[in-house]
Amino acid sequence: MEETLPLSLSRVHKPLVFINRLHMLLHFTALCFLVYYRLCFFFQDPKTRGTPLLPWFLVFASEIILSFIWILDQAFRWHPTSRTVFPERLPKDEKLPPIDVFICTADPTKEPTLDVMNTVLSAMALDYPPQKLHVYVSDDGGSPVTLNAMKKAMQFASWWLPFCIRYRIKCRCPKAYFSASENHDGDFAGSIEFLADKKMIKEKYEAFQQDIKRVKEEQEILVSSGDHPPIVEVIQDNNSGEIEQVKLPLLVYVSREKKRSYPHHFKAGALNVLYRISAVISNAPFILVLDCDMFCNDPASARQALCFHLDPKISPSLAFVQFPQKYHNISKNDIYDSQHRSAYKVMWQGMDGLKGPVLSGTGFYMRRESLYGNYKIKDTDLELQLYVGTSNKFIKSLEQNWRTPDSVSVGHTLPEEEILLLASCDYEIGTKWGAEVGFLYGTVCEDVHTGFMLNCNGWNSVLCDPPNPQFLGNSTTNLNDLLVQGIRWYSGLLDIGLSRFCPLIYGPLRMSLPQTLCYAQLTYFPLYCLPLWCFAIVPQLCLLDGIPLYPKVSDPFFFIFVFIFLSALTKHLVEVLSTGGTIRKWIVEQRIWMMTSITSHLYGCLDAVLKKFGLRKASFVPTNKVEDDEQTMLYQMDKYDFRTSNMFLVPMVTLLIINLSCFIGGIYRVFSVGDWEKMFIQLFLPPYIIVLNYPIFEGIAIRKDVGRIYPSLALLVTSNIFASIITSMLYSLLRKV
Ligand SMILES: O=c1ccn([C@@H]2O[C@H](COP(=O)(O)OP(=O)(O)O[C@H]3O[C@H](CO)[C@@H](O)[C@H](O)[C@H]3O)[C@@H](O)[C@H]2O)c(=O)[nH]1
Numbered sequence: 198m199e200e201t202l203p204l205s206l207s208r209v210h211k212p213l214v215f216i217n218r219l220h221m222l223l224h225f226t227a228l229c230f231l232v233y234y235r236l237c238f239f240f241q242d243p244k245t246r247g248t249p250l251l252p253w254f255l256v257f258a259s260e261i262i263l264s265f266i267w268i269l270d271q272a273f274r275w276h277p278t279s280r281t282v283f284p285e286r287l288p289k290d291e292k293l294p295p296i297d298v299f300i301c302t303a304d305p306t307k308e309p310t311l312d313v314m315n316t317v318l319s320a321m322a323l324d325y326p327p328q329k330l331h332v333y334v335s336d337d338g339g340s341p342v343t344l345n346a347m348k349k350a351m352q353f354a355s356w357w358l359p360f361c362i363r364y365r366i367k368c369r370c371p372k373a374y375f376s377a378s379e380n381h382d383g384d385f386a387g388s389i390e391f392l393a394d395k396k397m398i399k400e401k402y403e404a405f406q407q408d409i410k411r412v413k414e415e416q417e418i419l420v421s422s423g424d425h426p427p428i429v430e431v432i433q434d435n436n437s438g439e440i441e442q443v444k445l446p447l448l449v450y451v452s453r454e455k456k457r458s459y460p461h462h463f464k465a466g467a468l469n470v471l472y473r474i475s476a477v478i479s480n481a482p483f484i485l486v487l488d489c490d491m492f493c494n495d496p497a498s499a500r501q502a503l504c505f506h507l508d509p510k511i512s513p514s515l516a517f518v519q520f521p522q523k524y525h526n527i528s529k530n531d532i533y534d535s536q537h538r539s540a541y542k543v544m545w546q547g548m549d550g551l552k553g554p555v556l557s558g559t560g561f562y563m564r565r566e567s568l569y570g571n572y573k574i575k576d577t578d579l580e581l582q583l584y585v586g587t588s589n590k591f592i593k594s595l596e597q598n599w600r601t602p603d604s605v606s607v608g609h610t611l612p613e614e615e616i617l618l619l620a621s622c623d624y625e626i627g628t629k630w631g632a633e634v635g636f637l638y639g640t641v642c643e644d645v646h647t648g649f650m651l652n653c654n655g656w657n658s659v660l661c662d663p664p665n666p667q668f669l670g671n672s673t674t675n676l677n678d679l680l681v682q683g684i685r686w687y688s689g690l691l692d693i694g695l696s697r698f699c700p701l702i703y704g705p706l707r708m709s710l711p712q713t714l715c716y717a718q719l720t721y722f723p724l725y726c727l728p729l730w731c732f733a734i735v736p737q738l739c740l741l742d743g744i745p746l747y748p749k750v751s752d753p754f755f756f757i758f759v760f761i762f763l764s765a766l767t768k769h770l771v772e773v774l775s776t777g778g779t780i781r782k783w784i785v786e787q788r789i790w791m792m793t794s795i796t797s798h799l800y801g802c803l804d805a806v807l808k809k810f811g812l813r814k815a816s817f818v819p820t821n822k823v824e825d826d827e828q829t830m831l832y833q834m835d836k837y838d839f840r841t842s843n844m845f846l847v848p849m850v851t852l853l854i855i856n857l858s859c860f861i862g863g864i865y866r867v868f869s870v871g872d873w874e875k876m877f878i879q880l881f882l883p884p885y886i887i888v889l890n891y892p893i894f895e896g897i898a899i900r901k902d903v904g905r906i907y908p909s910l911a912l913l914v915t916s917n918i919f920a921s922i923i924t925s926m927l928y929s930l931l932r933k934v
């Protein structure tokens with residue numbers, strides 16, 4: 198009986214499907230009317246139409262781009278699905294497969310070593326047989342600080358793991374456990390023995406913290422963005438813990454070789470090195486990938502993921518199980534939408550109902566075999582060498598099942614030539630690494646690209662989103678980090694859209710239409726910058742000059758525009774509310790959409806285009822993960838922290854100036870001429886933009902705290918000059934053409 202029970206169930210949200218599709222139909226019909234209205238203009242007699250061609254064309258083009266992205270967006274709402282897992286129905290521990298965990302870190306100055314070690318410890322403490330768990334850390338900084346800290350972490354693990362196991366601790370990231378205001382210590386909460394052990398472990402953790410501090414002080418932090426040799430070391434398990442002797446998972450430090458003259462392909466390159474090295478050490482069939490700032494908040498994720506990977510109905514074509522990214526540092530109103538609500542609460546569910554969610558960089562259990570590319574067992578050794586490189590051990594691993602890693606010499610820098618070969622920077626030259634094998638290169642959004650290609654090659658994925666967050670990361674909670682990270686993402690995403698893997702061309706023959714549209718949305722939504730810039734300038738300038746761009750109030754088409762506007766806003770509001778958000782969250786998301794579109798989307802697109810023409814090199818600046826108390830406080834108080842570069846502030850301030858001045862000028866003109874009926878929508882637009890972006894105005898004119906927009910001469914002069922140039926140039930152009 199037990200064996201026939203399914204390991205997981207999936208459920209389609211039927212009422213949601215109905216509502217979504219009805220909304221699509223209505224909204225789409227209205228869009229068709231809009232296009233009809235705009236097109237009619239071009240067939241009117243130029244003398245009687247009363248509006249110049251250029252502004253009409255610009256606004257129409259913007260509406261077309263918005264509608265295009267809207268259509269792509271609907272694919273996520275076509276077939277939303279969610280899943281439930283039953284890990285208690287899994288086979289016994291002896292029958293479970295081994296798992297390799299990959300953790301990437303790059304820069305100990307931006308990624309606090311203590312936090313990285315907390316991630317490592319939380320992964321080692323997963324609820325899984327320890328002899329079947331192997332944790333590999335990739336240190337792209339090649340820093341002795343990380344290596345030495347790992348040795349300390351291993352010592353602490355020999356206390357921490359037995360404690361977690363004995364008292365069935367739920368949160369096994371020590372930092373999170375000790376800083377939580379309340380812990381669900383379960384049955385043991387009142388036990389004297391537990392309390393004594395907890396006190397003792399807390400002291401050990403404090404000592405561990407001090408150790409890390411000392412390690413940092415002793416070794417001056419040299420982040421070698423330059424050259425360093427490969428180092429692979431298995432960390433010694435002293436097993437000094439006294440609570441109970443338990444076996445600890447294997448812990449391996451890997452710093453791949455770097456030379457300035459060789460491309461290192463950022464995180465994807467680091468993951469591929471781990472992928473090869475782990476293949477010759479443990480070769481586990483499943484791999485958990487974690488960013489260094491994303492700890493395991495619940496030890497159950499491995500078993501939950503196996504509910505899919507071990508399900509004979511799902512597993513043959515299953516590449517990975519993705520858990521949504523969730524964060525521990527989100528405030529109530531989340532003024533930067535740091536949690537990416539729409540992505541992880543709406544879009545991924547939608548993709549799960551198609552061919553599966555896109556790979557999201559961290560928090561996923563990948564099947565090793567799915568990254569082998571198109572290799573076939575019958576390939577000769579020579580062919581395989583051209584494919585995966587010259588390491589015979591690695592080639593052997595392709596055909597071999599997993600093995601227990603007792604053959605490696607623990608505690609030493611691994612002497613094995615072969616392992617160093619696999620971590621060397623020229624290993625991949627002339628092979629298919631990054632093109633067909635492993636994590637793919639060519640964009641800094643390696644996750645989306647790899648996930649897309651897996652889906653194209655026939656692999657599926659699933660989303661696992663249990664009520665208790667399995668992983669918790671650190672999200673960007675200040676404007677500067679948010680926008681800098683945004684540039685990288687949007688540039689990386691558009692890279693894919695502009696490459697030969699453009700989803701709209703590469704996808705349709707390889708996957709269903711809705712899934713193709715989802716990927717197209719992910720790669721093209723940075724194009725939001727074009728319509729948003731247009732809507733922030735063109736209707737406003739036309740208002741100033743009395744050029745109507747929208748139907749007048751008495752025109753039946755007026756209601757089409759009102760309907761589209763309200764329908765989009767209402768749909769968004771309903772989604773925010775139904776995914777646990779508030780009306781304030783809805784406003785915040787609208788605002789952040791505008792702010793990021795005119796800044797990081799724009800710069801991201803420019804970056805991608807320049808890269809396409811070979812005028813810029815790809816770069817991956819890791820996000821800053823050092824917590825700044827002042828910044829955190831501003832975020833918690835819902836105050837934007839405008840301490841960012843003028844590169845971001847100038848566009849915001851410029852557009853604010855244009856909107857304010859055009860509104861004042863426009864009102865004055867409308868009152869003197871009395872054509873408010875014709876200009877109604879254009880009169881509405883600037884105050885809507887200003888009110889929604891009130892924090893920018895407040896930041897310049899009202900706030901006095903550190904996070905305000907400091908009215909430096911450079912900022913004010915540049916913004917005013919930009920505003921004047923845009924106004925004067927466009928103003929005359931829009932009237933004439
Ligand atoms: O050359 C590099 C650069 C970065 N990293 C690591 O990559 C991870 C992600 O970098 P982070 O700075 O945290 O970037 P985020 O923007 O927060 O990451 C998101 O976006 C990335 C793609 O741009 C994905 O890879 C991540 O999984 C996803 O969480 C971190 O663990 C870094 O240590 C490296 O190992 N080598």
Ligand SMILES: [Mn+2]
Nearest residue numbers: 488490671820
């Ligand atoms: Mn990150």
